[in-house]
Amino acid sequence: MSSFQFYSAKKLLNLIQDSKAMNICDIMLKAEEELTRNNRDRIFENMRYRLSIMKDAISSELSNEKKSKSKMIGGESEKMKEIKNENIFLSEIMRRACEYSLAVMEKNARMGRIVAAPTAGSSGILPGGIIATEECLHLSEDKSVEALFTAGAIGIIIAHNATFSAAEAGCQAEVGASSAMAAAALSSMRGMSPEQCINAAALALKNMLGLACDPIGGLVEVPCVKRNALGISHAMTASDMSLAGIKSVVPFDEVVLAMNNVAKSMGENIRETSRGGLAVSDTAKEIIERIREKRRK
Amino acid sequence: MSDTWSVFDIIGPIMVGPSSSHTAGACKLGIMARYIFGKTPKIVHIELHGSFGDVKEGHCTDLAIVGGLLGMLPSNKNICTSDERAKEEGMEYSFQANNLGDDQHPNTVRFTLQADDRTQVITGCSVGGGKAIITEIDKIPVYLTGNYSSLLVCFDNTNFSLNTLLQHIAQKNITIVNTETTIYKNRTLADIEIKEYFYPKTVQEISTLNGVEWARYINHFSHYPQ
Numbered sequence: 001m002s003s004f005q006f007y008s009a010k011k012l013l014n015l016i017q018d019s020k021a022m023n024i025c026d027i028m029l030k031a032e033e034e035l036t037r038n039n040r041d042r043i044f045e046n047m048r049y050r051l052s053i054m055k056d057a058i059s060s061e062l063s064n065e066k067k068s069k070s071k072m073i074g075g076e077s078e079k080m081k082e083i084k085n086e087n088i089f090l091s092e093i094m095r096r097a098c099e100y101s102l103a104v105m106e107k108n109a110r111m112g113r114i115v116a117a118p119t120a121g122s123s124g125i126l127p128g129g130i131i132a133t134e135e136c137l138h139l140s141e142d143k144s145v146e147a148l149f150t151a152g153a154i155g156i157i158i159a160h161n162a163t164f165s166a167a168e169a170g171c172q173a174e175v176g177a178s179s180a181m182a183a184a185a186l187s188s189m190r191g192m193s194p195e196q197c198i199n200a201a202a203l204a205l206k207n208m209l210g211l212a213c214d215p216i217g218g219l220v221e222v223p224c225v226k227r228n229a230l231g232i233s234h235a236m237t238a239s240d241m242s243l244a245g246i247k248s249v250v251p252f253d254e255v256v257l258a259m260n261n262v263a264k265s266m267g268e269n270i271r272e273t274s275r276g277g278l279a280v281s282d283t284a285k286e287i288i289e290r291i292r293e294k295r296r297k
Numbered sequence: 298m299s300d301t302w303s304v305f306d307i308i309g310p311i312m313v314g315p316s317s318s319h320t321a322g323a324c325k326l327g328i329m330a331r332y333i334f335g336k337t338p339k340i341v342h343i344e345l346h347g348s349f350g351d352v353k354e355g356h357c358t359d360l361a362i363v364g365g366l367l368g369m370l371p372s373n374k375n376i377c378t379s380d381e382r383a384k385e386e387g388m389e390y391s392f393q394a395n396n397l398g399d400d401q402h403p404n405t406v407r408f409t410l411q412a413d414d415r416t417q418v419i420t421g422c423s424v425g426g427g428k429a430i431i432t433e434i435d436k437i438p439v440y441l442t443g444n445y446s447s448l449l450v451c452f453d454n455t456n457f458s459l460n461t462l463l464q465h466i467a468q469k470n471i472t473i474v475n476t477e478t479t480i481y482k483n484r485t486l487a488d489i490e491i492k493e494y495f496y497p498k499t500v501q502e503i504s505t506l507n508g509v510e511w512a513r514y515i516n517h518f519s520h521y522p523q
Contacts, residue, residue, distance in 0.1 A: 005301075032304050038521060043304075046521055050308055108314030111357065111377050118307045118426045119317040126308075148308050155307030165318055165425030167348040167403040173425070181307075218355030220315035271403065272318075273351045 004030040007160040009198045009252040012153060016194050024184070024194050025149040028156075048145050050115045054104065054127035057114050061103040068109045070291055073221045077102035080229070093136040094236050098229040101128030105225040117148075118155045118164045121171075121220050122178035124228035126151055129182045129235060133189050143189055150188040151181035154201050157253070162260045166213035167272040169263035175224075175231045176208030176259065180252075182235035187242060200242035202252035204235050209255075209262050212270035214277025216284040217291060223278060301444070305520035310427040312371040318404055319349065319356030322423025324376060325518065327365020329431050329443055330408045330419045332515045338410040340389045341366060347403035349423070350394030359392055362406065366390070370518075371427065405432075437481040439488060443518045445474065448489040450503060450512045455483055457508025462487060465506065469499055484510070 004019075004027055006012040015027045032043050062081065067074035080099040088095065101124035108114045108123055117126045126148065134144045158164070158177045166174050183204035184197040192200070208231075216222045250258070269276025278284060312321040331337065343362055345353055353359055357376070364379035367386060375382065383390060397405055402422035410417050420433040421441075431441040434451075441447070450462055459478060466473065466489065475490040495514040504512040 028304055035301055035303060036521070042521065046305065047308065050305075050311065053311055111314050113311065113313055113372060113374065115309060115311050116317040116321065116427050117309075120312060120314050120320065120427075121316060123314075123317075149304060152304035152307045156302045156304065159302045159307060159426070163425050165404070167318065168425065215355070218351060218353075220356065268403075272348045273403075274355075275351065 004034050006031065006153075007157065009157055012157065013194060013198070023146075023150070023188060024153045024197060025146040025188065028149040028153040044145060047148050048141070051130075051141070051144055051148060053113065053115050055131060057107045057112065058100045058103045058127060058131060061107040061112070062099075064106065066110075068106070068219075068221060070217065070219055070221060070287065072216065072219070072287065073106055073109045073225050076225060076229075077106060090233070093132050094233055096136060097128045097132035097232045097236065099128075100131055101125055101228040101232045102225060104128065105228045109219070109221050109225060117151070118159070118177055118181070119166070119174045121166065121224050122174040122228065122231065124225075125175065125178040125182050125231045125235065126185065128228070129186050129232045130189070133186055137190065139189060147185040147189045150197060151185035154181045154184045154198070158256055158259075161253070161256045162263070169259065170266050170271050171211040171213040171227070172208045172259055172262065174213070175227050176205055176211055179208060179231040179235040179238070180205035182232060183238040183242070186236060187239045190243075192239070192243060196242045198252050199248055200235075200239045202248035202250065202255050203241055203246070204238035205252070205255045205259065206248060206250065207234065207238075209259055210266070212266070212277045213272045214270050214279045215272070215274055216279050217288045218274045218279075303520055306426060306428060309520060310371050312427060313374055313376050316356040316358075317427040318423045318425050319353075319358045320361045320376075321371035321427035322404065322425070322429045323349070323356075323358045323406065324361040324365040324369065324371045325427070325429040325443060326406055326421045326423060326431070327362040328368065328370070329365075329421060329429065329441065329515065330410065331366050331368060333419055333431065333434060333449065333513055334410045334412070334417050335511070335513055336412060337367060337386055337388055339387070339412040341391075341411065342409040343390060343392050344395040344397060344407040344409075345392060346395060346397040346401050346405040346407070349404045349406055353392065353394070363388075363390055434486065437479050437484065437486045439479060439486060440477070441488065441515065443515070445490045446492075446494065446517045447515045448491060448495055448500065448503070448512065449515060450487045450489070451510045452485055452487070453483055453508050453510065454480065454485045455508075457506065459485065459487055461506070462489075462503070465503060471495070471499075
């Protein structure tokens with residue numbers, strides 16, 4: 001019996017070739033149909049529902065300048081929206097992606113409802129990139145839903161060979177994985193080939209290897225919120241590089257294994273314990289003291 | 298990793314923030330512990346190992362676990378106020394950061410649940426992206442992911458057997474997908490993966506069979522709207 005399950009990018013590309021599928025999204029849908037015995041429409045609509053939650057998170061959070069409980073976060077997306085400078089480096093699509101990523105992460109920090117993609121700490125990257133691209137390139141909503149399946153396919157390869165747990169592998173497994181997924185997803189939205197999509201994911205993930213998870217006070221706020229905006233800009237750069245024909249010397253599957261290997265060398269202090277890195281900076285100590293005092297009152 | 302991954306494990310779960318492993322995964326562990334215990338506990342002691350213990354408050358891990366124990370799903374907005382709900386329902390709880398052993402996953406939690414003179418100890422871990430696994434029930438090693446519906450039956454293997462149990466289930470015309478058993482001393486824990494729903498009456502019947510200590514139906518977490 002032929003199967004559409006895949007555990008590597010190599011297998012994914014072979015499946016696309018053998019089944020004459022159009023793209024990564026097609027194979028991902030077939031694999032999900034096979035795994036869950038749900039029909040294609042139901043699966044597609046389920047993903048559309050997730051996209052709608054992502055859109056809600058963005059629209060409800062924009063212009064919300066309220067600070068989070070810790071006072072570390074709040075109003076970032078608004079600032080990114082209002083930026084007016086003729087010398088701005090970012091293109092409109094990238095600026096908007098950053099604004100939206102920040103909005104989702106602010107929502108998350110306030111215990112709002114979001115879609116983990118693949119985790120909550122990296123939940124701003126995909127919505128930011130995909131929705132900004134949909135708007136700026138005037139694409140149909142279906143294209144965004146398809147992009148989420150493409151992102152999911154990249155995520156599944158990472159899940160099978162590594163992890164999304166920052167406690168095991170640091171932030172490379174969260175923002176790193178998410179930006180690789182976004183690089184492929186956004187590439188697919190502008191019609192790049194499956195090989196180019198996977199190459200973009202490889203370029204994005206490579207540059208995130210070894211990223212520490214060192215949140216201040218254990219909160220998903222600093223550096224997580226801003227790192228999502230930087231993560232989506234990073235994914236867009238990777239996609240543009242792939243579009244330009246720049247190839248990752250190390251193929252995607254090997255980059256994922258390298259991520260695992262790097263994780264083994266990372267100390268516990270920088271794996272979501274808040275015992276190292278930014279979490280023990282002088283500023284972090286002051287903030288934690290302030291939060292504790294507030295709690296005692 | 299031999300697990301299967303649905304695309305909605307990756308683009309999902311839909312959840313209340315801020316952390317998939319420390320909030321959504323923690324909440325799932327709470328729900329699974331509740332399913333296994335069979336009801337809302339009167340008193341529950343929760344030990345948090347590793348990263349779980351270190352960043353509990355920042356990630357609302359405590360509220361998420363309590364919410365789960367009260368039956369709330371990770372997408373339930375009321376998780377933020379689960380401490381108040383616990384008071385209303387008369388569930389007492391306590392948290393403690395504890396080293397549960399170096400071989401444990403960094404996000405491990407151990408529940409000691411009590412009600413009606415009954416105590417159960419359940420251990421599980423949150424493995425990232427909102428996925429959670431129950432690894433031990435009363436010292437018996439298990440591997441419950443919540444991906445499938447299953448019937449859990451703990452029995453004394455000196456006067457009951459798996460065959461008797463399977464025969465009983467077969468009579469109800471229930472399709473068994475997979476059966477896993479773990480034996481610890483004179484007790485066996487059978488994890489019977491099924492396709493259909495188990496009626497509470499059937500579970501009740503099984504739990505009263507001679508030699509059966511307890512039986513529970515564990516509903517799976519569906520990625521699809523019901």
